[in-house]
Amino acid sequence: MARAATTADAFNAVAEPRRRQILDVLAGGERPVNDLVRLLGLAQPQVSKHLRVLREVGAVDVRDKGRQRLYRLNGHALKPIHDWVKTYERSWSERFDRLDVVLEELKRKEEGDGSDE
Amino acid sequence: MAVTSSGTATVTLPTDEQILITREFDAPKHLVYKAWTTPELVKRWWNAKRGEVTIAEIDLRVGGVWRYVMVADGEFEVGFHGEYREIVPNERIVSTEVYEGMPEGEAVNTVTFTEVDGHTTLTILVQHTSREHRDAHIDSGMEAGMQDAMDLLEQVAISLR
Numbered sequence: 001m002a003r004a005a006t007t008a009d010a011f012n013a014v015a016e017p018r019r020r021q022i023l024d025v026l027a028g029g030e031r032p033v034n035d036l037v038r039l040l041g042l043a044q045p046q047v048s049k050h051l052r053v054l055r056e057v058g059a060v061d062v063r064d065k066g067r068q069r070l071y072r073l074n075g076h077a078l079k080p081i082h083d084w085v086k087t088y089e090r091s092w093s094e095r096f097d098r099l100d101v102v103l104e105e106l107k108r109k110e111e112g113d114g115s116d117e
Numbered sequence: 118m119a120v121t122s123s124g125t126a127t128v129t130l131p132t133d134e135q136i137l138i139t140r141e142f143d144a145p146k147h148l149v150y151k152a153w154t155t156p157e158l159v160k161r162w163w164n165a166k167r168g169e170v171t172i173a174e175i176d177l178r179v180g181g182v183w184r185y186v187m188v189a190d191g192e193f194e195v196g197f198h199g200e201y202r203e204i205v206p207n208e209r210i211v212s213t214e215v216y217e218g219m220p221e222g223e224a225v226n227t228v229t230f231t232e233v234d235g236h237t238t239l240t241i242l243v244q245h246t247s248r249e250h251r252d253a254h255i256d257s258g259m260e261a262g263m264q265d266a267m268d269l270l271e272q273v274a275i276s277l278r
Contacts, residue, residue: 095163106152
């Protein structure tokens with residue numbers, strides 16, 4: 001589970017609360033940087049810094065439209081995180097499936113001992 | 118939730134600092150508790166499908182220590198340990214948990230066993246002990262940050278389908 005501590009990694013990119021806020025906003029649709037500045041209540045240089053990190057890992061795409069630069073979410077870049085969470089859920093499900101087998105055995109054993117209920 | 122013989126674990130995130138895992142079992146709670154707290158039995162189920170549990174130590178008393186070690190995929194070893202803080206037999210166990218690969222990130226786990234008509238609902242609530250611990254996770258780019266991101270990720274997951 002250990003990962004290299006690099007910002008060029010989707011896990012690190014979303015570890016910062018402000019960057020998660022940016023992703024939350026962009027999940028609702030494409031936005032110019034001014035909207036993000038307003039919605040997050042941060043100074044533009046800070047927002048730009050976070051956007052740069054998010055762009056480096058591909059979590060955010062940018063395009064020019066007239067005078068504006070529009071940012072949007074790219075979910076595929078976050079897929080490693082989604083996969084990690086699924087792995088977590090899956091390993092617990094697998095453990096519990098095995099626990100089912102153990103419990104069946106314990107139930108049979110208890111009934112066999114004549115100590116019914 | 119229906120009667121399950123092979124259900125899936127439900128994983129939810131009640132708050133920024135918690136993970137809640139829920140599962141129903143077709144067995145009375147004293148047996149689920151037994152399987153949960155008996156080393157030889159833990160060795161049989163705790164590994165999931167990816168490894169072998171080589172160590173399962175359980176000193177089941179308040180202040181007692183537990184430690185599980187698994188060799189994953191026959192390659193690397195992962196260890197977890199903690200201390201029991203509260204024990205109500207067949208009802209509830211509160212213990213700390215440290216992943217030995219990241220010892221600063223201690224969590225507190227509350228496991229409850231609730232029985233209705235011979236079926237037991239098991240819940241595991243994983244609570245990070247402090248913002249400092251959570252931030253330690255975040256600084257190292259580990260899972261705590263991702264817990265916060267879960268709601269977003271669900272949306273992402275849907276968009277990937």
